[in-house]
Amino acid sequence: MIQEKIKKIYKVKVSRIEKVSSNSHLIEIDLPFEIDIKAGQFISIYCNGLTLRRPFSVYYHSGNKIGILFKERGKGTSYIKSLRTGDLIDITGPLGNGFNIKNKKSLLIGAGIGVAPMAFLKSELDKRGIENLFACGFLNKNEIPNNINIDKIYTDDGSYGETGSVLNYTERLINQFKPEIIYTCGPYIVLKTIAKTAQEYGIEVQVAMEKVMACGIGICRGCVIDVKKEGKIVNATVCKDGPVFSGSEVVWQ
Ligand SMILES: Cc1cc2nc3c(=O)[nH]c(=O)nc-3n(C[C@H](O)[C@H](O)[C@H](O)COP(=O)(O)OP(=O)(O)OC[C@H]3O[C@@H](n4cnc5c(N)ncnc54)[C@H](O)[C@@H]3O)c2cc1C
Ligand code: FES
Structure with missing residues (x-):
């Protein structure tokens, strides 16, 4: 193995x-x-x-x-x-596992450098003709990477797009776009908040987690998080079982 x-x-x-x-x-x-x-x-x-x-x-x-x-x-x-x-x-x-792409109206939310896997996901959804909206938050306009295809941009200082954290707009995005699934990547607090909001709206959510890693292949157990499986709380490695998890299975701290 x-x-x-x-x-x-x-x-x-x-x-x-x-x-x-x-x-x-x-x-x-x-x-x-x-x-x-x-x-x-x-x-x-x-x-x-x-x-x-x-x-x-x-x-x-x-x-x-x-x-x-x-x-x-x-x-x-x-x-x-x-x-x-x-x-x-x-x-x-x-x-790692990657996103489990579903043929469902998709809202993609990235924050900061978490934009990277979301941009790849957007290109995959576009290739398959799956309707999607890609929203992303940055601290300011200078942090937005060149030549990136994002539908809605938010900046903390209002220097580009709408002002404030993308988290302030999550409910509005859900109410206006009416996604059937949300995919997200960004800092822990962003993932936790979006997972909670998605759950409140009864929308499936997949989160791409980050943890400091050692082996990267599931051996050292240095990157474990708690997840819920069949009513029990068990360990999962972010590097091998993840980095993508269902937002509802993660035990958020
Ligand atoms: C699955 C996964 C995907 C990632 N994708 C990207 C990506 O697309 N682009 C990108 O820029 N970074 C990404 N990262 C984070 C990236 O791995 C770290 O920034 C990098 O390892 C830092 O290495 P370094 O030697 O420069 O810094 P170090 O000297 O190792 O660390 C500098 C600082 O960064 C923090 N840090 C180190 N590793 C991580 C980590 N994994 N998560 C959070 N904080 C960390 C440390 O705590 C320390 O404060 C990803 C991490 C994971 C686990
Ligand atoms: S980094 Fe070793 S198990 Fe994940």
Whole structure:
């Protein structure tokens, strides 16, 4: 089983790297062959000497190219930012479960860097002709990545779109768009609030969770969260059982 997982390690070439907003960068890599990737799945990148690989959601996937949208935080992301076109990097993936796409009128809500897997999901829904609305919140207009296809934008400081957190608009979005399912990714508080609101409206919701990860493949148990299964509370790993969970199964803290 571990061998099966290790097969997913690839040495890949960076085909593009650029700053796409005040606080995010895009890195595009060429895979040696085409692989299937579901929106919501992630890859983890070996960062030059750091023991733990760093996980990143797939932002787009087309043919043998994968795009990752990332924010610089510490040593790992600073290393990724320093890469140049033509450099070789070591990735594993695709990892995790991904969104379980339903043929239902879909509301997509992203916040901050959580926009990345939602943009991929939107492109998948569009390909399948599933009606959707993609709403996203940022701190300000400078944080909005270039060339991104978002239907409704909210900024905390009102510098673009409507003013305030996307959370202030969730109920309005539900009442106006009348989704049958909500998919979301962003900070924990955003996921928790949207899951609760969706439950109040009786709407199915899928949340893409984030946890600091070590192995990334379900072995170390470093990324467990509590979920409800058949009336019991059990552990689930964000890296392997997730990162996408039903909002109603997560035991929110
Ligand atoms: C499934 C998944 C998907 C992700 N997708 C993206 C993505 O698309 N784009 C992106 O920019 N980031 C994403 N992240 C977060 C990304 O993995 C971290 O920002 C990265 O590992 C930080 O590495 P670093 O060495 O630069 O920072 P570190 O030095 O490791 O950490 C710097 C700071 O960031 C915090 N941090 C580190 N890892 C995480 C994490 N996993 N979640 C929350 N905070 C963290 C640390 O607590 C610390 O405060 C994702 C994380 C997960 C688990
Ligand atoms: S990071 Fe090791 S089990 Fe999830």
